[in-house]
Amino acid sequence: MILLIGYGNELRGDDSVGPRLARAVAARNLPGVLALDVHQLTPELSETIARSARVLFVDARHPNDNPAVRLAPVPTEPQEAAAGSLTHFTEPAGLVALARILFGHAPPAWLLTIPGRDFGFSESLSPPAEGGLGEALALAYNWLAGEDPCMKPG
Amino acid sequence: MSQRVIIDPVTRIEGHAKVSIFLDDAGQVTDARFHVVEFRGFERFCLGRPFWEMAGLSARICGICPISHLLASAKTGDQLIAVKVPPAGEKLRRLMNLGQLIQSHALSFFHLSGPDLLLGWDSDPAKRNVFGLIAANPDLARKGIRLRQFGQEVIEDLGGRKIHPAWAVPGGVREPLAVEKRDYLRGRLPEAKQTAIEALNLFKGMLDKFRDETSTFGNFPSLFMGLVRPDGTWEHHDGVIRFVDGFGRLVADGLDANDYQDFIGEAVENDSYLKSPYYKPLGYPHGIYRVGPLARLNIADRMGVPLADKELNEFRQRGQGTAKSSFFYHYARLIEIVACCEYLEQLFDDPDVLAGRVRSTGGVNQHKAVGVSEAPRGTLFHHYEVDDDGILTKVNLIIATGQNNLAMNQTVAQIARHYVRGPQIPEGMLNRVEAGIRAFDPCLSCSTHAAGAMPLEIRLVGPSGEVLDQVRRG
Numbered sequence: 332m333i334l335l336i337g338y339g340n341e342l343r344g345d346d347s348v349g350p351r352l353a354r355a356v357a358a359r360n361l362p363g364v365l366a367l368d369v370h371q372l373t374p375e376l377s378e379t380i381a382r383s384a385r386v387l388f389v390d391a392r393h394p395n396d397n398p399a400v401r402l403a404p405v406p407t408e409p410q411e412a413a414a415g416s417l418t419h420f421t422e423p424a425g426l427v428a429l430a431r432i433l434f435g436h437a438p439p440a441w442l443l444t445i446p447g448r449d450f451g452f453s454e455s456l457s458p459p460a461e462g463g464l465g466e467a468l469a470l471a472y473n474w475l476a477g478e479d480p481c482m483k484p485g
Numbered sequence: 486m487s488q489r490v491i492i493d494p495v496t497r498i499e500g501h502a503k504v505s506i507f508l509d510d511a512g513q514v515t516d517a518r519f520h521v522v523e524f525r526g527f528e529r530f531c532l533g534r535p536f537w538e539m540a541g542l543s544a545r546i547c548g549i550c551p552i553s554h555l556l557a558s559a560k561t562g563d564q565l566i567a568v569k570v571p572p573a574g575e576k577l578r579r580l581m582n583l584g585q586l587i588q589s590h591a592l593s594f595f596h597l598s599g600p601d602l603l604l605g606w607d608s609d610p611a612k613r614n615v616f617g618l619i620a621a622n623p624d625l626a627r628k629g630i631r632l633r634q635f636g637q638e639v640i641e642d643l644g645g646r647k648i649h650p651a652w653a654v655p656g657g658v659r660e661p662l663a664v665e666k667r668d669y670l671r672g673r674l675p676e677a678k679q680t681a682i683e684a685l686n687l688f689k690g691m692l693d694k695f696r697d698e699t700s701t702f703g704n705f706p707s708l709f710m711g712l713v714r715p716d717g718t719w720e721h722h723d724g725v726i727r728f729v730d731g732f733g734r735l736v737a738d739g740l741d742a743n744d745y746q747d748f749i750g751e752a753v754e755n756d757s758y759l760k761s762p763y764y765k766p767l768g769y770p771h772g773i774y775r776v777g778p779l780a781r782l783n784i785a786d787r788m789g790v791p792l793a794d795k796e797l798n799e800f801r802q803r804g805q806g807t808a809k810s811s812f813f814y815h816y817a818r819l820i821e822i823v824a825c826c827e828y829l830e831q832l833f834d835d836p837d838v839l840a841g842r843v844r845s846t847g848g849v850n851q852h853k854a855v856g857v858s859e860a861p862r863g864t865l866f867h868h869y870e871v872d873d874d875g876i877l878t879k880v881n882l883i884i885a886t887g888q889n890n891l892a893m894n895q896t897v898a899q900i901a902r903h904y905v906r907g908p909q910i911p912e913g914m915l916n917r918v919e920a921g922i923r924a925f926d927p928c929l930s931c932s933t934h935a936a937g938a939m940p941l942e943i944r945l946v947g948p949s950g951e952v953l954d955q956v957r958r959g
Contacts, residue, residue, distance in 0.1 A: 342545075374596070374615065375634040425616070432619055433627040 333475060334383035334438075335366040336376065339391055345447025345460040349389040352445075352467055356475070364475055372421040374429060381434030387441050387474055388423040389467065391460070394446035398459070400466045402474070405440035441474065443467055504918060504943045506901045508953065514905055517898035518754075519890065519922065528880045535875050536565055537655065543867065543882070544649045552585040552640060553860030555653045556722065557867040561856030562655025564743075565871060566847035573840035574657030577643060579722050580832050581653070582858065583825040584639025586721060587677065589861035590778070590818040590825075591636060593926040594684060595629030598815055601923065602691065606916040625687070628680040632822070635670075635677040639829075642666040657844030664839055671833040678826035685796065685819040692803065695812060701903045702921045703811025703896030706731025708764050708774035709783040710888070712859050715739070717786030719793075719824065721859040727784045728764060728774065733807040736764070742857035745866055749883065762888045773891040776863025777925065778817035783807045788820070790827035796820045811896050811924045818926070849875045860885050862926055886927040896921045908953040910945055915956055918943060 337353025339346040350368035357366040365383075369376070372388075380386050388405065405423045423442050431437035445463040447456075456464065503520040531542055540558040544551035556578055563570055570578070600613045604621060612620070619626040643662060644650025652659050692699070708731070712724040726740035728748075740748060750765040750772070764772030774780075788794045800820060804813055832838055855868045863885030870879035900921045904914040942957040 374630045375637060377630065378634070429616075429619065433623055433630065 332383050333364050334379060334386040335364065335389065335471065335475070336369060336372070336386065337366070337389040338369045338372055340370060342452060342454060344449040344451055344453040344455065345445075345457055346391045346450050347454070348391045348445045348447060348456065348460055348464050348467070351456075352389050352443075352464060352471060355468060356471060361475060372423065372426055374421065374426070377426050377429040378434050380426060380438065380440075381430035381436045383438045385439045385441075386427070387443055387471060389443045389445070389471065391447040391450075392444040393450075394448070394459075398446050400443070400445050400463050400470060402441055402443045402470055405442050443470060443474075504897055505946055506897070506905065506943065507946045508905075508908070508948060510948050512906075512908065514898055514902045517894055517901055519893045519897055528882055531880045532877050534877055536562060536869050536871050536877050537875065539867070539869065539877070539880075540653055540655075541649070541651055546882075546884075550585060550589055550860050550862070551649050552581055552644075552653075553858055553865050554867070555650070556582055557856045557858040557860075557865045559653035559655055559658075559856070560723075560858060561854045561867045561869050564854035564856065565849060565851050565869065565875070566655050566845075567850035568656050568845035568847045570657045570845060571840070571842045572837045573661060574843040574845075575723075576832055576835060576838050577658050577662055577843060578653055580662070580829065580838060581640060581643045582722050583829050583832070584636045584643070586636070586859075586861050587681075587822055587825050588633050588636025588640065589926075590822050591629060591633035593818055593861075594688075594815065594822075595626065595633065597926070598920075598923050599625075599629065601916075601920050602688070602695075602815065606920055625684075628683065632677050632680045632684075635673050638673065639670055642670060654844065656846050659844070661841050661843045662838055667833055667839060670829075674826060674829055674833065678823065678830075681819065681822040681826055682792070685816075685823060688816060688819055689799075689803075692816070698917075698920070699810045699812045701900055701917075702924055703892060703899060704809055705895055705899065706809055707892060707895075708736060708767075708772070709780035709807070710764070710774045710776050711781045711784050711864050712857065713738075713785055714789075718789040719781060719785035719787065721781075721825075726857070726864070729784050729807065731807055731809050733783065737766075742866060743853075743855045745855055745857075745868070745883070749866075751883070760883075760887050761890045762883055763891065770891055773895070774888065775811070775892045776885050776888045777814060777861075778821050779808060779811065779814045780863065781859065782817045782820060788824045790824055790831075792827055793820055793824035796823060811892065811921070814924045814926065849873060862886055863888055886925070889925050889927065893922060893925055893927065896924070905945070908945060908947070910943055910954045910956050915943060 335353055335356055337349035339349040341347040341350055353366045353368035405427055423440060427437045427440045445460060445467045447460045449457040505518045506514055507516045509515045531539060534542065540555050543554040543558050546554055596615045600615065600618045604613050604617055640650065644652035708728050710726065710728050712720040713727045714720045714724045726742060727738045728736040730736050737748060748765050749762050750769060752761040752763060752769045754761060763769045764774050782797060782800060788797050797820060800808065800816060849871060853870045855866055857864060857866050865885055866883040868881040869877055871877055897918055900917050901914065904911050904917060944952050945954040947953045
C-alpha cells in the first residue's frame with residue numbers, strides 16, 4: 332500500500348491545500364493507494380504508516396524566501412526525528428519514528444509542501460495556493476507512479 | 486449592513502492558563518483563581534443564524550469533543566421542531582457518544598495524564614509526554630493509541646469524518662449505519678475493552694503511590710451533578726439531572742434540563758472569560774459543584790453493565806463512599822471507558838442500529854428548548870430561543886469546564902496551601918498545579934503538550950495586591 336496524507340485546517344484559507352490534494356487523489360481511486368485527508372497529524376496515523384510501503388505527507392507552508400512547491404525526504408533516523416515530538420503539533424518525522432518504535436516499520440517518507448499566502452479565516456484558496464496545488468498534484472501523481480522523488484529536491 | 490465587533494480583554498495570554506494565588510499578611514494562601522483568557526463569543530455571533538446551523542457551528546467550539554456539541558445541539562433542535570427521534574437515530578447517537586467518550590478519555594489518560602502518572606511529576610518535562618511514555622512502555626503506548634483510534638473510528642464510521650462530522654441533526658441523524666461498518670467496529674471492540682481493563686488495573690495498582698496527590702488534588706466535599714436514567718443508572722446521553730452532596734446524599738433529582746435556570750446560576754468574574762455556574766439554591770459560591778466522570782460515578786446508583794458495576798463498587802470502597810478527591814477523575818475516566826465498551830457490545834448486537842429510518846422532520850413548533858448531553862468532561866447544556874422562522878434570538882451554552890471552574894480554583898488553592906511556604910513559588914508546585922488542573926481534563930488540556938508541558942503562568946499575590954513571585958512556562 333502507498334500512503335498519502337494531506338493535512339491542514341480547512342477553515343484557515345491556504346492551510347487547506349493538503350486535505351484538498353488528498354481528496355483529489357482519493358477521488359481517482361488509484362489501485363494500491365490510500366489517500367487520507369486529515370485535520371492534523373495524530374499518533375493514531377502511525378499504524379497505517381507502518382503498514383505502508385512508502386508515505387507522502389502533504390501540507391501548506393509559509394513561503395518565506397522560497398515560493399516554490401517543495402518535495403523533500405522526511406528524516407527517519409532516531410537522532411533526526413528527536414526534534415519532532417508527539418505534541419499538539421505532530422510532525423511527519425515524529426510519526427514515522429513512532430511507526431517504527433510501536434509497529435516495527437518506518438517506510439520511506441517524503442514531505443510535499445505548498446506555499447500559501449493567506450492563512451486567515453476562510454474556506455477558499457489564494458491564487459498562489461491554487462497554482463501551487465496544481466503543481467503539487469502533478470508531483471504527487473509522479474511520486475505515486477514511482478518516479479524518482481528526488482527530481483525536484485527541496 | 487456590516488458590523489464591527491471590538492473585543493478588548495483586560496488580560497490575554499493566548500493558549501496559556503493563568504493562575505493567581507493570593508496570600509494574607511501571614512503568608513498563608515487565602516484563595517486561588519484559574520483564569521481562562523480565551524474569548525470565544527459563540528453565544529453572541531450565533532444570534533441571527535437559523536438554529537439548524539447550530540450543530541455545525543457549535544461543533545467548532547472544540548476540536549477534542551465536537552461530538553458533544555453536535556449531540557446537545559441536535560437534541561435542542563429535536564425539541565424546537567417537536568419530533569420524536571426514531572429508535573435507530575436515538576441509538577446511533579448513543580453509539581457516537583460512546584465512541585466520543587472512549588476517544589476523549591483515552592486521550593486524557595494515555596496522552597495527557599499518563600506521562601505524569603507513569604513517569605512521575607518531577608521527571609524531565611521534555612520527556613514527560615507521550616513520546617517519553619512510548620520510550621518507557623511501548624506496549625502500553627501502542628495499546629493506548631489503538632484504543633483512542635477505536636473511539637475515533639466509531640465517530641468516523643458513523644459520521645463520515647473524525648472531527649466535526651455533519652451528522653447529528655434536529656430530528657435524528659443524516660445517515661444510517663452500514664452493516665459492514667458495524668461488523669468492523671464490533672470486531673475491534675474486544676481489543677479496546679481489554680486495553681481499557683488493563684489500563685484500569687494498572688492505575689489501581691499504582692493508587693497507593695498517589696496518597697499525597699489523592700489528599701491534595703482537589704480533595705474537598707462539593708456537590709456533584711450529571712445525568713442519570715430515571716431509575717438512577719449511569720447515563721451519558723439522555724435522562725434526568727441529579728445533584729448529590731459530598732457524602733452521597735440526594736440534593737435534587739429528576740430535574741428537567743429545560744428548567745436549568747431554576748437550579749443553575751452563572752456567576753461572572755472580571756478576571757476570566759469562563760462563567761462560574763453554581764447550584765442556585767445554595768447561592769454563589771457555596772453552590773459549587775463538579776461535573777464529569779467523577780460526578781457521573783458519584784451520582785449514579787449503578788453503571789448498568791456488569792464489569793463496570795463491579796469496578797464502581799471497588800471505586801466506592803477506595804473513595805470511601807462518595808469520592809471527593811479530584812485525583813479520582815483519572816480513575817473514573819477509566820471505569821467509564823470500560824462501561825462504554827460494554828454498552829457498545831449491547832448496541833452492536835441490537836438490530837435497531839441497522840434500521841434505515843433515522844430521522845424525523847418538522848418545522849418550528851416550539852420557540853425555546855434546552856438540550857443536554859454528557860460530554861467527556863461533564864454535562865453540556867445548549868439553550869436556544871428562536872422566532873417563528875427558526876432564527877436564533879438567544880443562545881446560552883453551559884459547558885463542562887465552566888461548571889468545574891470553582892472546583893479548579895479550589896484545587897489550585899489546596900495544592901498551593903500544601904506547597905507554598907512564603908513569598909516564593911517552590912520548584913515542585915508548578916508541576917503539581919499543572920497536574921491538579923489536568924485531573925479535570927479541561928479543554929485547556931489541548932495546549933498542555935505544545936512543548937512537553939502545559940503553557941502556564943502562576944503569580945503569587947500579596948495582601949496589598951503586589952506580585953511577590955511569578956513563574957511562566959511555555
